[in-house]
Structure formats: C-alpha cells, structure tokens
Amino acid sequence: MIRTPSFAPRLIGGLAFAVMAIFFVIPLLFMIVVSFYQPDPMGFYKEAFVFENYGKFFSSFYYTVSFRSILSSGLGAVIVVALAFPLVLFVSDLSRRLQLFWIILLLSMMCLSEVIIGFAWLILMSESAGLPRLLEWMGLWENPRSLSPSFGAMMIGLVFLGFSIVALILYPSVARRDRSIEEAAVTLGTPPALVFFKVLLPTFRTSLSSVTLTMFVYLLGVFVMPTMLGRPKDWTMTVIISDKALGDANLPLGAALAVVMLIVTIIVLVASALLTRRRGA
Amino acid sequence: MRTLYLWIIAILLTAPFFVVLGVSVGASSNITFPPEALSSAWYDELLTEADWLAAIGRSLLIAVLAALISTTVALAINYVLWRTGSRFAKMTFALGLGPFLLPPIILALGASLFWAEVGWYGRMEATIVSHGVFFVTLPLVIIARGFAALTDEVIEAAQMMGATPAQVFRTVIFPLIAPYVMTGFALVAIISVNEYLVANMISGFVVETLPIKIFNNVRYGYSPVVAAASMLFVALTVTILLILARITDLVALFGTSQER
Numbered sequence: 283m284i285r286t287p288s289f290a291p292r293l294i295g296g297l298a299f300a301v302m303a304i305f306f307v308i309p310l311l312f313m314i315v316v317s318f319y320q321p322d323p324m325g326f327y328k329e330a331f332v333f334e335n336y337g338k339f340f341s342s343f344y345y346t347v348s349f350r351s352i353l354s355s356g357l358g359a360v361i362v363v364a365l366a367f368p369l370v371l372f373v374s375d376l377s378r379r380l381q382l383f384w385i386i387l388l389l390s391m392m393c394l395s396e397v398i399i400g401f402a403w404l405i406l407m408s409e410s411a412g413l414p415r416l417l418e419w420m421g422l423w424e425n426p427r428s429l430s431p432s433f434g435a436m437m438i439g440l441v442f443l444g445f446s447i448v449a450l451i452l453y454p455s456v457a458r459r460d461r462s463i464e465e466a467a468v469t470l471g472t473p474p475a476l477v478f479f480k481v482l483l484p485t486f487r488t489s490l491s492s493v494t495l496t497m498f499v500y501l502l503g504v505f506v507m508p509t510m511l512g513r514p515k516d517w518t519m520t521v522i523i524s525d526k527a528l529g530d531a532n533l534p535l536g537a538a539l540a541v542v543m544l545i546v547t548i549i550v551l552v553a554s555a556l557l558t559r560r561r562g563a
Numbered sequence: 564m565r566t567l568y569l570w571i572i573a574i575l576l577t578a579p580f581f582v583v584l585g586v587s588v589g590a591s592s593n594i595t596f597p598p599e600a601l602s603s604a605w606y607d608e609l610l611t612e613a614d615w616l617a618a619i620g621r622s623l624l625i626a627v628l629a630a631l632i633s634t635t636v637a638l639a640i641n642y643v644l645w646r647t648g649s650r651f652a653k654m655t656f657a658l659g660l661g662p663f664l665l666p667p668i669i670l671a672l673g674a675s676l677f678w679a680e681v682g683w684y685g686r687m688e689a690t691i692v693s694h695g696v697f698f699v700t701l702p703l704v705i706i707a708r709g710f711a712a713l714t715d716e717v718i719e720a721a722q723m724m725g726a727t728p729a730q731v732f733r734t735v736i737f738p739l740i741a742p743y744v745m746t747g748f749a750l751v752a753i754i755s756v757n758e759y760l761v762a763n764m765i766s767g768f769v770v771e772t773l774p775i776k777i778f779n780n781v782r783y784g785y786s787p788v789v790a791a792a793s794m795l796f797v798a799l800t801v802t803i804l805l806i807l808a809r810i811t812d813l814v815a816l817f818g819t820s821q822e823r
Contacts, residue, residue, distance in 0.1 A: 290728065290729075291642070291643045291646045291647050292643075292647075294639045294642065294643050295639070295640070295643035295647070295649075295651060295652055295655060297639065298636050298639040298640045298643065298655055299651070299654075299655045299658070301632075301636050301696065302636065302655065302658045302659060302661075302696065302699070303658070305674075305677075305692055305693065305696040306658070306661060306662060306670075306696050306697070307658070308677065309670075309673035309674050309676065309677035310669070310670075310673045312673065312676055312677050312680065313669075313672055313673040313676050313677075316676050365572070368568060369568065369569065369572050372565045372568060372569055373569070375565075378814055381814050382808060382813060382814050385813050385814060385817050386801070386804050386805065386808055386813065387573065387576060387577075389750075389804050389813070389817075390797070390800050390801050390804055391576055393750065393753040393754050393757055393800050393804075394757055394796065394797065394800055395756075395757035395758070395759060395774045395777075395796060396757075396759055396760075396774075397757075397759045397774040397777050397778045397781070398583075398757070398774075398777065398793045398796055398797070399579065400781075401583070401777065401781050401789060401790075401793055402579030402580055402582065402583045402793065403579055404781065405579070405582050405583060405586055405790070406578065406579050406582050442575075442576075442579075445576070446576075450817060453817055454817060474564075496664070499664065499665070499666055500666065502666045503665070503666020503667045503668045503669065504666075504667075505667070505668060505759070505760045506759060506760070506778065509782075510778075510781065510782075520666065520668040523668055523672060524668065524671075524672075524760075524764065527672055527675070527764070528764065528767075533676060536672060537672060537676065540668065540669050540672045540673070543666060543668070543669060544665070544669050547664075547665055547666060547669070551664055
C-alpha cells in the first residue's frame with residue numbers, strides 16, 4: 283500500500299507502546315528497585331540501597347530450592363516435549379475433523395485454570411476417589427493411601443499443565459512440514475521407528491530444543507501445582523517467592539529472588555534465540 | 564500403535580475431569596468416586612450462595628474488560644506495524660511478546676509492587692489492567708496472522724475510490740480481520756477467567772475471583788461445591804471454544820492452512 287507518513291498511526295502506536303511500557307516494563311523495573319530496598323517488618327519496605335536481599339540468596343537453603351526448581355522444571359520440560367511431539371505428529375496426519383477435535387481439546391486444556399487441573403488431580407490421586415481406589419477395586423493394592431502430596435504427583439501436574447501448550451506451539455510447524463523425505467523413506471521400506479529417529483527428530487531438532495527451553499521457563503514459574511500436589515520439600519522457587527512476599531511480607535527479599543529468576547530466564551531465552559539463529563543460518 | 568497412543572493421551576487429558584464431574588454430582592459431602600447417589604445439591608449451592616455468585620460475577624467482569632484491553636492493544640500494535648512497518652512498531656510488537664516469555668510469578672510480583680505503590684492495591688481495576696496487558700501476546704500473534712492474510716488489492720482499490728485511512732480501516736480491514744480479533748478476545752477472556760497467580764498477588768485478599776476462591780477452598784478443607792465450580796469452568800471454556808470453532812477456522816489458525 284502507499285505509505286503516507288501521517289499523525290494517526292504514530293499516535294496509535296505511541297499509545298499502545300505506552301500501555302505496554304507502563305504496565306509491563308515499569309513494574310518489572312520497579313521490582314528491581316525494590317530488591318535493593320530494606321525489608322520493614324512493620325510495613326512494606328524502607329527505601330535504601332542495600333545488597334542484603336541478594337546476600338540472603340547465597341545460602342544453602344536457596345541453593346537447594348534453586349537446584350530443586352531447575353531439576354523439576356527441566357525434567358518436566360523434557361517429559362512434556364517427549365510426549366507431545368509424537369502426539370502432534372500423529373494428529374497432523376488425521377482428518378481435518380479429528381484435527382479440529384484435538385485442537386479444541388488442547389485449547390481447552392491450555393485455557394483451564396491451574397487451580398482446576400490441580401484440584402482434579404488431587405481428587406484423582408486421593409484415597410477415597412480415583413486411582414488408589416481403582417487399584418484396590420482391581421485387587422492390585424490392599425491398603426490404598428493417597429498418592430499426593432508427592433514429587434511424582436507434582437510432576438504429573440506440571441507435565442499435564444505444559445502438555446497442551448507445547449503441543450499447540452509445535453503444531454503449526456509440524457502440520458506444515460515437507461512430507462516428501464519421510465514418504466520417500468517409508469516407500470523404501472524404512473520402519474516407522476527409524477523414520478522417526480532418523481528423519482523427523484533431526485528435522486525438528488531446533489524447534490524441539492527451543493520449545494523445551496520455553497517450557498523450562500514456563501514450569502519454573504508454576505505456583506499452584508507444587509503447593510497443591512507437592513510436599514513442602516518439593517516446593518519450587520516460585521512458591522518460596524510468593525511465600526516471602528505474601529506470607530512473610532518481606533517484599534524486598536521476594537523481589538530479589540524474582541530478579542534472580544528473571545536473570546536465569548533471560549539467559550535461557552537468549553540461549554534459545556542463539557540456538558535457533560545458528561541452526562537456521 | 565498411533566491410534567492407541569492418541570487414545571491414551573486423550574483419556575489421560577480428560578480423565579481428571581470425569582472424576583471431578585462424578586464428585587460434583589455425587590450426593591455425599593465427602594469426596595468419593597464413583598458417586599453412590601446422584602444429586603444436584605452442590606450446583607444449587609454454587610448458584611445460590613452469594614459468596615460464590617459474587618466470585619463468578621467478578622471473574623466474568625474482569626475477563627471481559629481484560630480481553631477488551633488486550634485485543635485493543637494487540638489490534639493497535641498490529642495495525643501500526645502493518646501500516647508503517649517502522650522500527651518502533653516492530654519493537655512494540657516484540658514488547659508485546661514479552662509477557663508470554665516470562666514466568667508468571669515475576670509478572671505477578673512486579674504488578675503487585677507496582678499497584679501497591681500506585682495505591683490501587685486491592686482494586687479490581689488493577690487486576691483488569693494487568694490481565695489485559697499480560698495476556699496481550701495471544702491476540703497479538705493471532706491478529707498478526709489476520710493482517711498477513713490481507714491482500715493489497717482490496718485496500719488499494721478502496722484507496723483509489725478515495726477512502727480515507729479511517730474509512731479503509733472501518734470498511735475493509737476490520738471486517739476481514741474481525742474473526743481473528745474475536746478469537747483473540749475469546750481466548751484472553753477464557754484465560755483471564757481461569758488465571759490464579761497474577762490475580763491473587765495483585766489483590767487476592769480483596770478481589771476474590773473464582774480460581775482464588777477455589778484454591779482457598781481446596782487448601783482449607785474442600786467440599787464438592789469446588790467440584791461443581793470446576794465443572795462450571797470446564798463447561799464455560801469448552802462452550803466458548805466450540806462457538807469459536809464455528810466462527811473461525813481453528814485448524815487453519817493453529818496449524819496448516821492448506822486443505823488436506
């Protein structure tokens with residue numbers, strides 16, 4: 283179209299930018315500022331410029347929590363992608379009607395509240411309903427007891443939560459892939475498993491690694507699953523941050539921990555971007 | 564093999580909700596499954612008790628207004644990017660992708676500190692604005708696909724007939740991208756209704772939305788009303804998505820555009 287520089291687009295663009303800057307960027311910057319403030323047991327915080335909040339991070343407790351968060355998010359991300367990738371491949375070969383069914387199913391799962399998914403699994407793993415009872419009924423488990431809270435229950439919750447998001451992110455590129463190579467391989471008599479490992483996996487290596495990193499960052503920030511399905515010793519950094527900020531009313535410490543998480547996130551995202559760029563070149 | 568895998572995943576994805584459904588229609592006030600006797604008592608309680616109704620109303624109000632903010636901003640960013648293609652517009656677009664890439668706890672804490680400082684802590688407007696801004700990514704990306712699908716000919720034709728940019732937008736562009744805008748609006752509304760962490764950290768003690776109420780109930784001893792409330796959510800979410808599937812081509816929007 284003919285581009286005539288005019289006032290209106292600038293105004294609209296400026297307004298949109300201002301909204302994003304004020305309500306998205308400034309809160310983050312303010313959080314960084316607060317992380318240097320001094321905690322005030324009586325109220326919110328005292329204006330200051332101290333490093334003591336970051337100093338607290340360097341203690342065995344926070345090391346353990348960080349390590350645990352990275353472990354559970356990393357493990358969760360890998361499991362999610364390993365489960366979702368084959369699903370997306372299979373779904374992309376279905377008829378259009380069935381594809382629509384799957385997209386609606388995945389979209390519903392993506393939109394549903396963490397709270398509800400957590401609650402559903404809580405019931406499914408409880409003594410009086412769900413799996414333990416089913417196993418008892420089948421005669422497989424004599425004295426069933428609740429399966430949650432536990433590390434396993436929390437991981438199931440995390441995987442469940444991430445599954446639909448990963449599937450929907452991968453779906454467009456998988457559905458639009460060039461099928462000629464796999465078809466050629468199949469025609470030449472290559473077994474499906476070999477096609478998967480030798481053709482499909484290498485083709486999607488870049489998008490799979492970048493979606494794994496995205497998922498890692500996402501799972502790092504999940505709050506409800508660890509609190510509902512995990513034991514206190516499974517709690518991740520997200521729970522601790524919220525606990526410090528809301529429970530102990532130590533906002534500067536919560537902010538400092540969140541800033542550390544922000545830095546980790548940015549490092550992961552930059553790594554992911556570099557990975558994509560290098561492979562893409 | 565393939566079909567088996569698809570079935571297993573479909574069952575795993577839906578199984579928890581069948582159990583919740585079972586609990587919500589059971590007569591017993593303990594959580595049991597399968598239910599021994601059926602009853603609609605929990606739904607009655609959900610839809611008659613003022614506490615629950617207030618939470619439902621608040622959640623819906625927040626969702627609609629947040630979706631309005633989100634889609635307006637997303638539409639504005641996309642329009643300016645399409646019209647000017649300037650660096651500034653690209654930067655604004657990239658900024659709009661940001662909230663999706665960061666763990667929600669960071670956004671939530673930042674927003675909580677920000678609103679406390681502004682003096683809006685505990686006000687519903689704060690939750691609305693933050694939801695609107697944090698969920699902008701989805702409509703942004705979806706509306707971008709709408710603009711990408713616009714062909715230059717129609718717009719040039721309109722311009723040649725002497726239409727002003729505002730007229731072109733109103734009579735040509737908007738009708739063409741309306742399905743994308745609606746999809747974005749609906750998805751933000753659904754996500755906002757379901758969102759817990761941001762809403763809770765901004766003003767959870769005062770503005771109790773439905774997810775917050777459910778979470779608090781689960782934490783401090785729960786009754787099957789929670790199951791009924793959850794099912795209400797599931798029904799609402801699935802219904803809106805089904806309506807959406809009628810209006811727009813979701814398969815094309817999320818996947819392949821060619822007919823297979």
